Amino acid sequence: MKEKNLSSNAAKILEDYFDRLKSKLKNLPGSERQEILNEIRSDILTELDLKKVDETTDTEILLSILKKLGRPEEVANEILSKKLIFFGWSTSFFIYGRDKKRE
Numbered sequence: 001m002k003e004k005n006l007s008s009n010a011a012k013i014l015e016d017y018f019d020r021l022k023s024k025l026k027n028l029p030g031s032e033r034q035e036i037l038n039e040i041r042s043d044i045l046t047e048l049d050l051k052k053v054d055e056t057t058d059t060e061i062l063l064s065i066l067k068k069l070g071r072p073e074e075v076a077n078e079i080l081s082k083k084l085i086f087f088g089w090s091t092s093f094f095i096y097g098r099d100k101k102r103e
Helices: 008-024 030-051 058-069 072-102
Strands: none
Touching: 008 030, 008 058, 008 072, 030 058
């Protein structure tokens, strides 16, 4: 489903969700943040399209998808914690891997 096909209510809900998510990801580099936001938005719109098979409004379906996804704060925390774990691992690998090679 394309965003332009959303009802005005669903479009507002989606934009509010992404405004909150974007603000929570503000410490990521801009291009990385935008890539993450685009991917999540695409996934939501795809799922919305797949679930829109009856007379259920797009707003009801969107709310269900967002509930399953989690609050923007929860999504951002998960994304940021994965980034920290990866960064921590790569830093540890670099530091400890070098020390072990010297032995």
